[in-house]
Amino acid sequence: MTGERRRLRFRRFATRLERALDGGGAVRRRRRPGVCAALDRCGLSAYYVPAEYGGELTDYTELHQALRMVARRDPGVALAHGRTFHAVAPVWVSDDAVAAHRVGRLVVGGTRIASSLAVPGMGPEPHTGVSAYPVVGGYRVDGEEWVGDDLAPGSYVSLLSRTSPVATPRAHSLLLLRPDSLPGRGGPSGSRRLAFCDTRVGADALVGGEGRGAEIVLKARQLGWAAGSALPLGAAEHALRERLAGSRPPQTRRFAEAYADLLLCEALSLVAVRSVHLLPGELSVTSAVVGLLVPELTGAAALAEDAHLCREVLAAQFRSLVRGHRSPHDHRPQLDRLFGAAEAVVPFAPERIGLFSRHGSAVLGTLPLSVRRLRHLARAAPEFGVAAGHAERLLEVTDTLHQRLPGPAVTGDPGLGRGYALCFAGAVCAGLWLGGGPAVGDGPDGLWRDGLWLEACLTRVLAHLGVRPPSGADGALFDRLATVMIRQYEDGRPFSLLPFPMAEGEPR
Structure with missing residues (x-):
């Protein structure tokens, strides 16, 4: 096709x-x-x-x-x-x-297919309450586990289960089974709790081979964090529209900042889902940044259940991220297509997803070049001067952060993971604006014109990092952004950087 x-x-x-x-x-x-x-x-x-x-x-x-x-x-x-x-x-x-x-x-x-709430961490083995030891013809399942959905008749559930008594990273496997077809006490207990006692399932319940359960689930989490970022984005837009409807006149600065955070998260999410196809070898970094940052900045705390795991995934890669940041960039892939918002993607190759990125982050590695390009633009067009200055300040913060990452006990400091994620998000905004602008033009309501959304998003990134401009210096910026936000709200169009193929109409 x-x-x-x-x-x-x-x-x-x-x-x-x-x-x-x-x-x-x-x-x-x-x-x-x-x-x-x-x-x-x-x-x-x-x-x-x-x-x-x-x-x-x-x-x-x-x-x-x-x-x-x-x-x-x-x-x-x-x-x-x-x-x-x-x-x-x-x-x-x-x-x-x-x-x-x-x-x-x-x-x-x-x-409907539900999954257990057991989450494999970056430690030696996952925490799960279910064992599934091999027997003739299949597995004997014992234990209790909570699942992430109510189980209607005919539903299936995927369970991360211990299949070896030896405590190693390969002691767990993934099983897919149908609880309401199991004998004895193998059906649902309560609304979301499954209880198994000497329950037998066939060998065809195994997915992906014995001992690969934790690896498979961690790789799949990367897809979930990337694609699932749509949920906090949509929830944030839903909430912002309700707040706008109940505020007359609207609280311009407060709502414009929330709108800028929404655009920032949209840019980050867009690059993450494109990375599934175009940069899968670094998806362990990109998806963890998205899974950590998007629920927080959109105010969707209820959707941040994996935030701790995202921090673990980033912390486990700090040393390789520092090496990649300090090394020459000639090993980095060409990212023009990744940042080209209208560019087609290549087919997804799941075998290219890894638990760790071998070369750090190519995305964050684009920030120095983006800064140079923005400086060049600002010399010819002064209206880009503020955005270029913000990008330079972000580069300074990024370099300082990488000097701290390889220090002792860095994995115990959650602020470092968040700081890294914010620097990454700023690099995404600069790369996307520079790479996507020619295809998008002025974009919806002029958001791309004169670097409007880029300046607003970089302002918010620096604010979240604790770097704020002089008092009142960005008032006119957020007034302009509020004008776009209110126009999109009144027309019933999505709050978005891109003209996505969504039917118009006010959300119900």
Whole structure:
């Protein structure tokens, strides 16, 4: 399928999705299971499944846009429906084609799949309450585990289970099973708690091979953090619109800062989902930055359940990040396509995802060149002077931060991970504005003109880092940004840097 046909197909799907969300009435007046069923009928579940396994997923930016559309209308519905993607993502990176085809058919057919809340950390072994020791013909499952969704009849659950009594990183495996078909006490206990006692499951319940459970789940978390950033983005837009509706006249500066944070997180999320295709070898860094920063800056604390793990993932890579930052940049890939917001992506290659980035972060490594390019622009056009100055200050902060990273006990300082993530986000904004501008033009309502959104986002990055401009120096900037925000709000258009293929209309 050509790129243009693919884009047309997604636009048609986006229209169906918008109609499903409307459903003849406000989403908030309908029961959540009914809305989720309507989303299934319009084809959202198919976007959780790669095309090679029977679904529609060929571009993770499309999945991100679809989830954001839902979260913009009703964050709770987006979270409930999107849990299936988080549960099945491990299958797509498991290199288990048989399991992938089987799961793909289930999900496209509307079957709900939940996952256990056991999260593998960066330590020697995960924490899980379920064991699944091998027996003749399969596994004997014992223990209790909480899952991240209510289990309707016919649902499946993916469980990270201990399959070896020896405490090693390869002592756990991933099982996919159907609780309501299990004998004895293997069914759901309560709303979300599963209790197993000498429960037998077949060998086909294993996904990806014995001992690979923690590795598979950690790799899949990278996809979840990247694509799942759509949920806090949509939830933040939903909340900001409600605040605007209840404030007359609007509190311009306060709301404009929240809008700038939303645009900052959108830029970061866009580069993250494009990195799934274009820079998968560094997704362990990029996705952890997104998983840590986007829920915080959008105020979606309820969606930040993996924040501690994101900090662990970043801290485990501090030394390689410092080496990559200090070394020559000739090993870094060309990132023009990554920052080219309108550029097509290459097919996703799950085998290229790793638990660690070998060469640090190519994305943050673009900041020095971005600073030089912005300086050059500012010499010819003074209106870019403030943005160029902010980028220079950010580069100074970034260099200072990297001098601290290899110090003793740095993994115990959560502020370092957050600081690194903010520097990364600033580099993303500069790279995206410089790389995406020619294709986007002035963008929605002139956001790209004269570096408006770039200056606003860099101002916010520095503020979050504790670097604030002189009092009142950025008042005119946020007045201009507020004008764009209010225009988009009154027209019922998404709060976005890009003209995404979303149907217009005020969120319900």
